[in-house]
Amino acid sequence: MIISTAKLHRENIASLPVTLPAELIAEVLSSLKVKSLVRFKCVNKSWNSLISDPFFVKMHLIKSSQNSYVILSFSSTSSIALLNPFLIRSLLENPSINIINHASKYKLTQRNSQIIGSCNGLICLVRSYYKTELHLWNPAAEFYLWNPATRWLSQKLASFHHFSCWDLDSCFKFSFGYDNLTDKYKLVAFHLNEVRILTFGDIVWRNIQCFPANPYEYNSNHTNAGVYLSNSLNWFALRDNIRPNYYGCKYLSVQQFVIISLDLRIETYTELQLQFPRGFDQVLVVPPIVWVLMECLCFSHYSTGFNFVIWQMKEFGVEESWTKLLKFDYHNILHSDSYEVVSLLPLYVFENEDMLIFSPNLKQLICYNWRENRVVRQATVTDSTFMRLCTANQYVESLVSMY
Secondary structure, eight states: OOOOHHHHHHHHHHHSOOOOOHHHHHHHHTTSOHHHHHHHTTSOHHHHHHHHOHHHHHHHHHHHTTSOEEEEEEEOSSOEEEOOOEEGGGTTSSSEEEHHHHTGGGOEEETTEEEEEEETTEEEEEEEEEEEETTEEEEEEEEEEEETTTTEEOOOOEEEEOOSOOSGGGSOEEEEEEETTTTEEEEEEEETTEEEEEEBTBOOOEEEOOOSSOBOBOOTTOTTSOEEETTEEEEEEEGGGOOOBHHHHTTOBGGGEEEEEEETTTTEEEEEOOOOOTTOOOBBSSOOEEEEETTEEEEEEEETTTEEEEEEESSTTOGGGEEEEEEEEHHHHTTOOOOSOOOOEEEEEOTTSEEEEEETTTTEEEEEETTTTEEEEEEEEEOSSOOSEEEEEEEOOOOOOOO
16 A cells, blocks of 8 residues: 655644643643642742743743732731732632631741731741840841742841831831832831831841831721832832821821832932812821822722721822722612721722722721722631731742842
């Protein structure tokens, strides 16, 4: 039997191994979850080299940023537990979220630790401890980076000594950010009259210019610890250097506040004024909170009459771009009989404009539809221990590490 040349050619092609272009393999792999990519490093040396390549890590981070997570933390009387990040889209599928059981395989418990910020999938932790010298209370702090997705935890990267700290008001507060121009992570330490900055990899804290206005301390859960956006850290502050604590801010007008923005590249400040419609003069019940929603700088505040208001800066740094995002009566929405202020922290806005809101004191996650002015879904945050403090931080999965 005579076999045609064309048939032999087809059979030879079919027997050859299929080879995909390297660019296509990288494109497919960059869409996968971190857990799968960590396993795929064992496929062969080529895949291990690709997945570890800094360019691939950045490509994966860009795609991963489209799937936001929130990481919840709580403290008990003996320690603070830093828990598994929850995918935002799945948070409200169940009426009750047990953050202990659900997160047990990722749980990182470290005594006296707190989250001070998150960038590029890295969470900055501070562990506080105290020394007594010459009858003075001298707090000190150690800093670590943690990637929950890869389960990578750094060794101690930096330390800080407060020196002669008499009370909490005189101690330093900390913020964490990223300079995308130099690819460096930075820590900012500040109190009333001093600001210091440390670039991870260095060993020396550098003094920089003091804040033009003092960031206030809302409470102990780092609500005003600095929000990262567009290569900058941003804090709410009071004009005229009014004493920046919770009780000093109560019953002030919105116009007495300003947002201080620190450019992490050139380490200089910009004051972002709050622009409101003519005639707007709202007295606050509690101080406002600065946050990031839809990749825009936002701030929320409570006004008289149980109103919760969110303002959005459409174009970062352009004061005229402030617009009111939403306003609602939280007392009616939450069906609360209490006349106390309910803590609300906006976390995420979905494509249909439903908003996910976290309430630490109610221990609830609320999905609110602002077009219909109603709560769509809500879930109760539960745990097996006494929850003294609960905070929420935005987070994305990544392959990023310091090394």
